[in-house]
Each structure stands twice: as structure tokens, then as C-alpha cells.
Amino acid sequence: MTRTAIITGGLSGMGLATARRLHAQGVTVCIGARRGADEAAIKALHKAIGAPVMTGALDVRSTDSVAAFVAAVEAAHGKVDILINTAGVYEEAPVIDHPDAMWDATIDTNLTGTFKMIRAVLPGMKARHWGRIVNLASVAAHQGMANNAAYCASKAGLLGLGRCVSLEGAAYGVTCVSISPTWVETEMLRQFIDQEIADTGADRAAVRAKYEASNPQGALVQPDEIADLIAFLVSDAGRAITMEDIQVNAGSLW
Known part of the structure; x- marks a missing residue:
């Protein structure tokens, strides 16, 4: 059976590496990103993967954008089996005088955006009794760093979100895990x-x-190393791995 995967933020970095890896093993890959409708970005993406894949504009902060993108994938491929949340932003500021706009953008993208994507695909996964959800967290979910309040808070929130999703999906064959890398x-x-x-x-x-x-x-750490781990977690072999955060930290606290 061919699986269908949505990868958010899949135009670069770990998302792109994961798209290449999953496409190579026969998964139907669909990439949503803010620049997902940009012709130059799409051309570069298809060259990097080695084949055309479904790509579209997606702003994970927007409920309407999330709903439209998921609906388009389901219309084209019938279902969403796998969700890889790699879309994210990173900015630094001290807590004192921290700009509201920076805080809101970080939380809305990294945490709320992930929540909205999961909310959109989870009903279908439960109905089909199979699903895999992987959230890209960070060692920042476990360790603090000065001037990183928004980023650390957003990534720590993913761990709590994932535990709740895992419990809701467990009886239906749906897993939810996060990966917390150090510098990649x-x-x-x-x-x-x-x-x-x-x-x-x-x-x-x-x-x-x-x-x-x-x-x-x-x-x-290299993006392909993260992609290889994701490929295992979303396979049938990853059935029993849920409610887990895997630190790819090379022995580092940060």
C-alpha cells in the first residue's frame, strides 16, 4: 500500500532531506510551505528530490490555509497517512523588552501551527486505524538558553502536545513522536x-x-541523519514507538 505524507516546511533543511528519503522508498510526498506556490522554489525542490511532487502554499499559522492544503492533498491522493511537522522559525531576544510580534510569530508557527496540522489530519488517521505523526522539536525543548525564551517555549510545548496526541491515537494505530536535534x-x-x-x-x-x-x-548532525530516523518512525516497524521524544544531541545539552 502506498502511503501519503505531508511535510510542512519541506523546501529546505530537514524537511527537504525527509522528502527525498520518503520519496525514494515509495511514499507519495506532498510539501506545504509559505513559498510552496513560488515557481522557482518548486523547480529547485523537484530538482533536489529528482522528481515532481505535489507542492502548495501553506501557512501553518492559518486555520483556513491548513484546511485548504489538507483538503487538496486528500482530493489528489485520497488520504493523509503521515504528517511530518518541520515548519519552524527561530529568533532571539531577551525576556526583558521581548517584542510581542516575535513571541507570537514563534509560538504561532512552531507550536500552534503544528497543533493545527495535527488537528486537520488526525480524524482521517483514526478512521483508517493507521497514522504516523512526527514533530520536529529541539534540544531547546529540554534545555534553556539566554535570549531564547520564545523558541524554547515553543519547542517544549511540542512535547506536551505530542503526549496528548499519542493518547488520543493509540487505540487507533496512530503514533505521535518528536525528534529533538542539536545543531543540524x-x-x-x-x-x-x-x-x-x-x-x-x-x-x-x-x-x-x-x-x-x-x-x-x-x-x-546532518539532515539526512534526521531523515533516516523519521523514515523508520513512520514505517510499520515504528508501530510501538509513540509518546516519545528522541534527542539527536551528539552528547550535547544544546
Whole structure:
């Protein structure tokens, strides 16, 4: 039986790596992203995957956008078996004088957006007695860091949300797990490195080495490593793994 998967934020990073991995094993991949209707982004996506996949505009903060995208996937493919929530944002600010807009955007995207996606697909999964939901959390769900209140709160919230979803789905063959990585070598991390170089004039190799040294293994986690883990969790072999958060931390607290 061919499974159908929705991946939010699948145009880059861990979402894109997961799309490649699942497509390669025969899953029908559908990607929703804010830039999901951009022709250049779609062209780049199809080149990265090696084949055209269903892609559409999706703003996970919007109930209407979520409903429209899920309905389009169901109309095209009949069902949604797998949901991978990788859409997310990251900004830093201290608690004192923290901008409301930054807080709202982070919580609305990382936590509420994930909730809205799950709410939209869970009834169908329960009705078919099969479903897999994976939420991309972070080591920030477990550890605090100065100037990261919104991000840490949003990711910690995913753990509580996942426990509730797991209990609602358990009797119907629906699992819900989260993955909490440390620094992963994604486009976002490369942007951080570029910004630090621009701000400080530091050597690129030195800045990268700093991130690599942030975990005891001395190497950045790769998106494909996360994708391989997700591929297992959404398979039949992952049936009994639910209400779980898996830290891919390379031995690091952050």
C-alpha cells in the first residue's frame, strides 16, 4: 500500500532531506510551505528530490490555509497517512523588552501551527486505524538558553502536545513522536554562520569549528541523519514507538 505524507516546511533543511528519503522508498510526498506556490522554489525542490511532487502554499499559522492544503492533498491522493511537522522559525531576544510580534510569530508557527496540522489530519488517521505523526522539536525543548525564551517555549510545548496526541491515537494505530536535534547543518545554520562572519569578520572555518565543538562528537548532525530516523518512525516497524521524544544531541545539552 502506498502511503501519503505531508511535510510542512519541506523546501529546505530537514524537511527537504525527509522528502527525498520518503520519496525514494515509495511514499507519495506532498510539501506545504509559505513559498510552496513560488515557481522557482518548486523547480529547485523537484530538482533536489529528482522528481515532481505535489507542492502548495501553506501557512501553518492559518486555520483556513491548513484546511485548504489538507483538503487538496486528500482530493489528489485520497488520504493523509503521515504528517511530518518541520515548519519552524527561530529568533532571539531577551525576556526583558521581548517584542510581542516575535513571541507570537514563534509560538504561532512552531507550536500552534503544528497543533493545527495535527488537528486537520488526525480524524482521517483514526478512521483508517493507521497514522504516523512526527514533530520536529529541539534540544531547546529540554534545555534553556539566554535570549531564547520564545523558541524554547515553543519547542517544549511540542512535547506536551505530542503526549496528548499519542493518547488520543493509540487505540487507533496512530503514533505521535518528536525528534529533538542539536545543531543540524541546514540552510538556517549556514545563515547563522554567514551572519556571524559578517558581524565579526571571523574566519569561516573558525566559526564552523565553534559549532562543531558544541557537541562532544565534534561534528554537526546532518539532515539526512534526521531523515533516516523519521523514515523508520513512520514505517510499520515504528508501530510501538509513540509518546516519545528522541534527542539527536551528539552528547550535547544544546
